[in-house]
Amino acid sequence: MRAAMGLWRWRHNPLRRTTDLFEAWLALAAAVLVVTAGPAVGWITGALTEESLRQSVRVQCLQRHATTATVIGAASTPRPVAFDTEAAVNEERRAVRAKWAAPDGSTRTGTVPTALRTAGPGDTFSLWTDDSGRIAPRPMDMATVEVHAALAGVAASMAWGVLVECTRRLVVWRLVRHRHAALDRAWAAVGPDWGRTGAGS
Structure with missing residues (x-):
């Protein structure tokens, strides 16, 4: 999120790299996914869990x-x-x-x-x-069913947020490795001539 906010502050900065722009958009996309899709994932998981538990209760009531x-x-x-x-x-x-x-x-x-x-x-x-x-x-009572369904929904929503953040961090880690590799290649190209007269440095 800080990278996304920083994007607006230094969007015209000549030192901004393409990877900086990508990282900022990645952070913004991750935040949007967590805020919008997280509650949806939690609600769907809770609803499916509640329906499954209600079915189990119906079976229990028939068998007990x-x-x-x-x-x-x-x-x-x-x-x-x-x-x-x-x-x-x-x-x-x-x-x-x-x-x-x-x-x-x-x-x-x-x-x-x-x-x-x-x-x-x-x-x-x-x-x-x-x-x-x-x-x-x-047989399980309906109050217990609702509690279990709510806990399942909250857990699924939190798991979604963790998954999105872990994915973002993994992409950023690979991006940083790419930056370091590019810097090493650039230094290898100009390093031997660094500081020499007439070498263009």
């Missing part, structure tokens, strides 16, 4: 079923064999032995997590199962 479990007693193991990963984050969750009805009507028993503060025999709580009656995480 809410049911009511009844506490049988205290768990013999400190942690259930299959438990909700989201529930595991909540330290108040504890494992109990419980029974519940599978979608086909059969009764299942196992060690499951519960948010009940005092879980005694006969207490009930809600849980989710898959089609076979095994414990499954609850």
